[in-house]
Amino acid sequence: MKTTFFLVLILSSAFSFGQIHIDSIDWKNDAIGYACSVAGSSTNPVSSSINLLKKRRYKPISQLLYSDKPSEQFMAVLLLEQFHKKGDMVINDQDMEQINLIRKSYRKVPVCSGCTYWAQVTLYELLNNKVKHEIYLEGITWFDYYYQKS
Numbered sequence: 001m002k003t004t005f006f007l008v009l010i011l012s013s014a015f016s017f018g019q020i021h022i023d024s025i026d027w028k029n030d031a032i033g034y035a036c037s038v039a040g041s042s043t044n045p046v047s048s049s050i051n052l053l054k055k056r057r058y059k060p061i062s063q064l065l066y067s068d069k070p071s072e073q074f075m076a077v078l079l080l081e082q083f084h085k086k087g088d089m090v091i092n093d094q095d096m097e098q099i100n101l102i103r104k105s106y107r108k109v110p111v112c113s114g115c116t117y118w119a120q121v122t123l124y125e126l127l128n129n130k131v132k133h134e135i136y137l138e139g140i141t142w143f144d145y146y147y148q149k150s
Helices: 002-016 044-054 058-064 070-085 093-103 134-149
Strands: 108-113 117-122
Touching: 044 058, 044 070, 044 134, 058 070, 070 093, 070 108, 070 134, 108 134
Parallel strands: none
Antiparallel strands: 108 117
16 A cells, blocks of 8 residues: 555655646736636736737737737737728738738747637747647637627
């Protein structure tokens, strides 16, 4: 019995070393999350984008493409491409070049969804055209919800 307990203890602690260091990340300010944690609240990059989306503030959104924060870059790409698909705006050449650079970037973005999904994902993974990441798909649903409300 002692041997079994000891083995379970060793194995369970070994798996915990593979987890991301969630304490070292400023989840509220740096992550992309539409409904995170028990409260189901959105992170600051998502919350601050709601007003820009509702008021169709294209220039401030475009400026986020050049942000130092990959979470803001992701939100800018998502919003601009969705506005473009709806025919609300045309993305200029300079911004399109920046979007293409962001799509190829391996900078990591913290992402969360609900209580159980907390990870760090590259911009490349989030914005890959062939395989849509769940956070990207949630973003399209989020966009459509607020787009219709404005």
